[in-house]
Amino acid sequence: MSTATEHGYTPLTIDTAIQYAKGQSYFTQNEEVYGEEIGDGNLNLVFRLTGQDGQRLIIKQALPYAKVIGDSWPLTLDRARIESEVLTIYGTYVPELVPKVLHTDSVQALTVMEDLSHLQIARKALKKGDHFPVLGEAIGRYTAHTLFFTSDFGMNQQDKKQLQKRFCNPDLCKITEELFFTDPFYDVESNSIDEGLQAYVKEHIWNDQTLLFAVAKAKYQFLTKAEALLHGDLHTGSIFADETQTKVIDPEFAFFGPVGFDIGSFLGNLAIAHISQAGYATADDDRQTAKQSLQQQMMSVWKTFEDEYATLWQNHNVEPHASIPGWSEKHIEAIWKDAVRFAGCELIRRTIGLALVEDFESIADKDRKLAAKTAALRVGKHLLLSTNIHTSEAFVKAVVS
Amino acid sequence: MSTATEHGYTPLTIDTAIQYAKGQSYFTQNEEVYGEEIGDGNLNLVFRLTGQDGQRLIIKQALPYAKVIGDSWPLTLDRARIESEVLTIYGTYVPELVPKVLHTDSVQALTVMEDLSHLQIARKALKKGDHFPVLGEAIGRYTAHTLFFTSDFGMNQQDKKQLQKRFCNPDLCKITEELFFTDPFYDVESNSIDEGLQAYVKEHIWNDQTLLFAVAKAKYQFLTKAEALLHGDLHTGSIFADETQTKVIDPEFAFFGPVGFDIGSFLGNLAIAHISQAGYATADDDRQTAKQSLQQQMMSVWKTFEDEYATLWQNHNVEPHASIPGWSEKHIEAIWKDAVRFAGCELIRRTIGLALVEDFESIADKDRKLAAKTAALRVGKHLLLSTNIHTSEAFVKAVVS
Numbered sequence: 001m002s003t004a005t006e007h008g009y010t011p012l013t014i015d016t017a018i019q020y021a022k023g024q025s026y027f028t029q030n031e032e033v034y035g036e037e038i039g040d041g042n043l044n045l046v047f048r049l050t051g052q053d054g055q056r057l058i059i060k061q062a063l064p065y066a067k068v069i070g071d072s073w074p075l076t077l078d079r080a081r082i083e084s085e086v087l088t089i090y091g092t093y094v095p096e097l098v099p100k101v102l103h104t105d106s107v108q109a110l111t112v113m114e115d116l117s118h119l120q121i122a123r124k125a126l127k128k129g130d131h132f133p134v135l136g137e138a139i140g141r142y143t144a145h146t147l148f149f150t151s152d153f154g155m156n157q158q159d160k161k162q163l164q165k166r167f168c169n170p171d172l173c174k175i176t177e178e179l180f181f182t183d184p185f186y187d188v189e190s191n192s193i194d195e196g197l198q199a200y201v202k203e204h205i206w207n208d209q210t211l212l213f214a215v216a217k218a219k220y221q222f223l224t225k226a227e228a229l230l231h232g233d234l235h236t237g238s239i240f241a242d243e244t245q246t247k248v249i250d251p252e253f254a255f256f257g258p259v260g261f262d263i264g265s266f267l268g269n270l271a272i273a274h275i276s277q278a279g280y281a282t283a284d285d286d287r288q289t290a291k292q293s294l295q296q297q298m299m300s301v302w303k304t305f306e307d308e309y310a311t312l313w314q315n316h317n318v319e320p321h322a323s324i325p326g327w328s329e330k331h332i333e334a335i336w337k338d339a340v341r342f343a344g345c346e347l348i349r350r351t352i353g354l355a356l357v358e359d360f361e362s363i364a365d366k367d368r369k370l371a372a373k374t375a376a377l378r379v380g381k382h383l384l385l386s387t388n389i390h391t392s393e394a395f396v397k398a399v400v401s
Numbered sequence: 402m403s404t405a406t407e408h409g410y411t412p413l414t415i416d417t418a419i420q421y422a423k424g425q426s427y428f429t430q431n432e433e434v435y436g437e438e439i440g441d442g443n444l445n446l447v448f449r450l451t452g453q454d455g456q457r458l459i460i461k462q463a464l465p466y467a468k469v470i471g472d473s474w475p476l477t478l479d480r481a482r483i484e485s486e487v488l489t490i491y492g493t494y495v496p497e498l499v500p501k502v503l504h505t506d507s508v509q510a511l512t513v514m515e516d517l518s519h520l521q522i523a524r525k526a527l528k529k530g531d532h533f534p535v536l537g538e539a540i541g542r543y544t545a546h547t548l549f550f551t552s553d554f555g556m557n558q559q560d561k562k563q564l565q566k567r568f569c570n571p572d573l574c575k576i577t578e579e580l581f582f583t584d585p586f587y588d589v590e591s592n593s594i595d596e597g598l599q600a601y602v603k604e605h606i607w608n609d610q611t612l613l614f615a616v617a618k619a620k621y622q623f624l625t626k627a628e629a630l631l632h633g634d635l636h637t638g639s640i641f642a643d644e645t646q647t648k649v650i651d652p653e654f655a656f657f658g659p660v661g662f663d664i665g666s667f668l669g670n671l672a673i674a675h676i677s678q679a680g681y682a683t684a685d686d687d688r689q690t691a692k693q694s695l696q697q698q699m700m701s702v703w704k705t706f707e708d709e710y711a712t713l714w715q716n717h718n719v720e721p722h723a724s725i726p727g728w729s730e731k732h733i734e735a736i737w738k739d740a741v742r743f744a745g746c747e748l749i750r751r752t753i754g755l756a757l758v759e760d761f762e763s764i765a766d767k768d769r770k771l772a773a774k775t776a777a778l779r780v781g782k783h784l785l786l787s788t789n790i791h792t793s794e795a796f797v798k799a800v801v802s
Contacts, residue, residue: 152624157578158571165569170559177558182721209726216722217731223553226627320583321617325610330618 008107017047017059024103027051048115056115076171080109083252093145097138099247116247119240126236126273127359129282129290136297138246139266140304147259148312150229153319167229169255180345181219184353185212193352196370201352214384218341225258234262236269260338268346270298271399272359279363279372295396302392306332344383351376409508418448418460425504428452449516457516477572481510484653494546498539500648517648520641527637527674528760530683530691537698539647540667541705548660549713551630554720568630570656581746582620585754586613594753597771602753615785619742626659635663637670661739664706669747671699672800673760680764680773696797703793707733745784752777
């Protein structure tokens with residue numbers, strides 16, 4: 001595991017970030033540049049720099065540890081390389097959906113990239129009830145293209161194996177293995193369980209062996225099903241959006257895993273946004289509109305994925321068996337089943353695990369918060385255990401119920 | 402892809418092999434050493450050297466191409482590293498079942514190892530009707546230990562990912578992807594189809610879309626299910642044996658794939674040995690005894706695997722979810738299902754593909770050969786399509802029928 005000791009690496013400050021950008025000629029030496037650190041600061045430093053004519057850019061630098069857990073969880077700086085390489089690869093498939101990479105520095109573990117602050121972080125905006133009419137469609141297209149073209153169907157199968165070597169990502173995968181698939185399902189210290197929720201969690205999560213078994217199988221898929229180069233952390237906090245644009249950032253968790261994981265993570269977060277609406281004292285009408293829009297996005301992400309993936313399969317498949325009748329449909333069906341289960345895990349871990357979400361945490365009313373969280377656990381369980389969720393309509397029904 | 406151009410690499414002759422061994426002090430400079438090249442010569446040179454006091458060793462050197470297909474299929478010399486590293490790793494788990502590695506030379510792509518000529522190649526001996534009463538048990542133990550300890554259950558999950566990088570094996574995997582899972586199922590030039598068998602193959606293999614679909618799914622498992630470090634080519638020609646000993650050689654196809662592949666390959670080859678017995682003009686009694694012994698081995702390989710794997714699971718599991726009731730049984734059941742399907746592919750590809758086997762090819766009587774091959778195709782299909790082969794007894798029944 002690589003850590004802070006890597007030769008020549010120094011965490012930037014606002015001043016040194018500005019110097020660095022000037023050194024790279026993004027600004028002139030005498031220019032007045034305004035800088036701010038805007039990262040949530042868990043794993044990375046993120047500097048937004050603005051020149052005197054208003055031109056902006058982002059410098060994202062990896063930290064050698066995970067701050068959310070304390071300095072005690074060292075994290076390889078190599079994830080900065082992974083992130084910038086994945087942004088570049090994905091940029092060849094869906095340039096309109098990823099930020100432009102301007103420069104990469106492997107020693108400083110940083111990437112200089114396009115600033116996206118004209119857009120909003122989807123999680124924050126969805127919470128407020130904002131609608132993003134093209135979000136679901138965009139993520140459907142994003143996942144279809146990035147996952148198809150890095151799979152054994154969309155790229156030379158020998159090249160895929162070589163690519164897989166470059167995205168062996170044990171440190172970051174370990175975080176997901178523990179925080180997504182393991183810790184929330186046992187009574188361990190890293191969990192954050194609201195007062196009033198303990199009894200429910202104990203009875204309905206930790207003591208439900210059928211649920212634990214479903215989670216165990218989902219984790220094993222994550223560990224072994226090397227289908228395509230995933231984003232690996234595709235939640236609404238990794239997405240910038242407005243009414244017409246969508247940009248997916250932060251693929252530092254990228255690795256070759258099950259295609260359903262990215263889709264399931266995103267669906268799970270839309271479900272969380274939906275369930276948390278009940279916690280806010282907005283007008284009933286607004287709340288209904290927000291919920292309907294979220295339901296629409298949940299359906300359109302899958303419908304778009306399904307359509308685009310099937311079209312790519314038909315037009316760009318390199319696998320000789322691909323034209324066998326039924327293979328495409330069966331494969332897409334398997335991706336959907338995986339996605340539903342991963343969404344279930346996401347709902348549960350974001351409700352009681354270490355990495356909680358502001359959708360729930362910023363609900364001021366304690367009872368409403370508890371009710372929303374209980375609903376999230378119930379829906380998460382249902383997604384993991386039901387064998388009847390065959391369509392995105394059924395998924396929405398499970399979330400709404 | 403690395404080829405013959407690698408710096409300093411020179412294929413050995415008998416004379417230079419002897420010089421090399423003397424240079425490494427395995428023999429004294431003035432000693433009279435007898436050498437012979439004993440490889441089947443498809444992918445490698447294999448020299449057996451015998452000193453004047455009778456001490457023997459093997460030098461195995463990778464060739465930069467696959468001879469069976471001609472110089473036109475270049476093959477990385479890196480497979481010599483893979484083979485010697487896997488022999489060393491496996492040697493830590495089942496030292497009694499692998500040859501001892503004495504020396505490795507990455508430039509010359511060679512491994513010096515223990516000679517095993519006191520044993521017989523299982524394929525040749527089984528064909529003659531020889532019995533190896535411990536063979537099934539040995540391969541059951543071999544697969545259980547090597548595959549458990551290189552899986553996410555038997556080793557640190559981050560270390561497994563790093564190990565997987567070392568055994569990315571695109572060149573050799575490509576051979577299996579094409580010759581095992583693709584070419585035999587289409588009318589392509591590389592196949593070798595006996596006169597008299599064409600009509601059957603066309604109707605029952607190439608035109609059976611249900612069969613092709615089952616093969617497509619099996620191939621996808623091979624491409625994406627990265628469960629454990631496989632041998633990757635575990636047929637009876639890769640096994641030395643006698644009445645009490647078993648040694649598995651040639652893991653140059655090693656990579657992280659589905660656990661059921663090694664077991665299925667071996668089972669498929671026992672089934673081939675069984676079916677081919679009918680082709681030989683041996684006495685009925687001898688044939689019956691040989692067949693009964695093979696049936697016994699088919700059952701004991703699985704029963705031993707199942708028992709040993711379950712015990713390793715219980716005593717050495719690193720996965721926190723492993724103690725969830727039912728997980729072990731369900732996982733072993735999934736391995737069995739995979740193994741049955743892979744065995745089915747092996748039967749078919751060894752009957753009509755490029756890499757045929759002497760079990761069938763040395764049957765002198767044309768009609769008997771055709772009958773045996775037809776039976777192999779029928780059994781192979783059944784293994785791929787049946788959903789009722791839940792036990793090793795049922796597997797034997799399918800082979801015998």
